[in-house]
Amino acid sequence: MINDVSGLCFDPDMARSVAQLGLPVCIMHSRGTPETMRELTSYEDVLLEVYEFLETQLALLENLGLPRRQVLVDPGIGFAKTEAQNLALLRGRSIFHGLGCGLLVGVSRKGFVGRIGGATRPVDRAPGSLALALAAVAQGAQVIRVHEVTETRQALALWQAVDI
Numbered sequence: 001m002i003n004d005v006s007g008l009c010f011d012p013d014m015a016r017s018v019a020q021l022g023l024p025v026c027i028m029h030s031r032g033t034p035e036t037m038r039e040l041t042s043y044e045d046v047l048l049e050v051y052e053f054l055e056t057q058l059a060l061l062e063n064l065g066l067p068r069r070q071v072l073v074d075p076g077i078g079f080a081k082t083e084a085q086n087l088a089l090l091r092g093r094s095i096f097h098g099l100g101c102g103l104l105v106g107v108s109r110k111g112f113v114g115r116i117g118g119a120t121r122p123v124d125r126a127p128g129s130l131a132l133a134l135a136a137v138a139q140g141a142q143v144i145r146v147h148e149v150t151e152t153r154q155a156l157a158l159w160q161a162v163d164i
Helices: 014-021 046-063 083-091 093-099 111-117 122-138 149-162
Strands: 002-004 025-028 071-074 102-106 143-145
Touching: 002 014, 014 046, 025 046, 046 071, 046 083, 046 093, 083 093, 083 111, 083 122, 093 102, 102 122, 111 122, 122 143, 122 149
Parallel strands: 002 025, 025 071, 071 102, 102 143
Antiparallel strands: none
């Protein structure tokens, strides 16, 4: 699988290459580079703008012959987003199912998890990361990106056993 954190934007040949290879791909929403993204958080409606970006990138891949069943979308939590925008995306993430492909959510150890949960060190953010991972699965995320694999598997097993 190809994981493109630029949403096919850093390299003008990326979409064509992905389609030609026929490999599954994850396209993520982001703006700018790691050095500039903190200044690029101006959105009128973050949920709709991220959705529209991902919809455009999906159409590009489809026009090049890659079917949606081979694509995951990632709204890019923490990438050119404020804390409030991250929360808005998490609250409304089920909208991304309208794109007709898999949804990946990556919140593990993000800075806002620490700010809200009172954990300054990334390694101490596991409880908050687990809570958000379970919430993502509850809203239908097919893939969650995590750091604490064993702990997340256990949390998911118990969550599923209760049949929430």
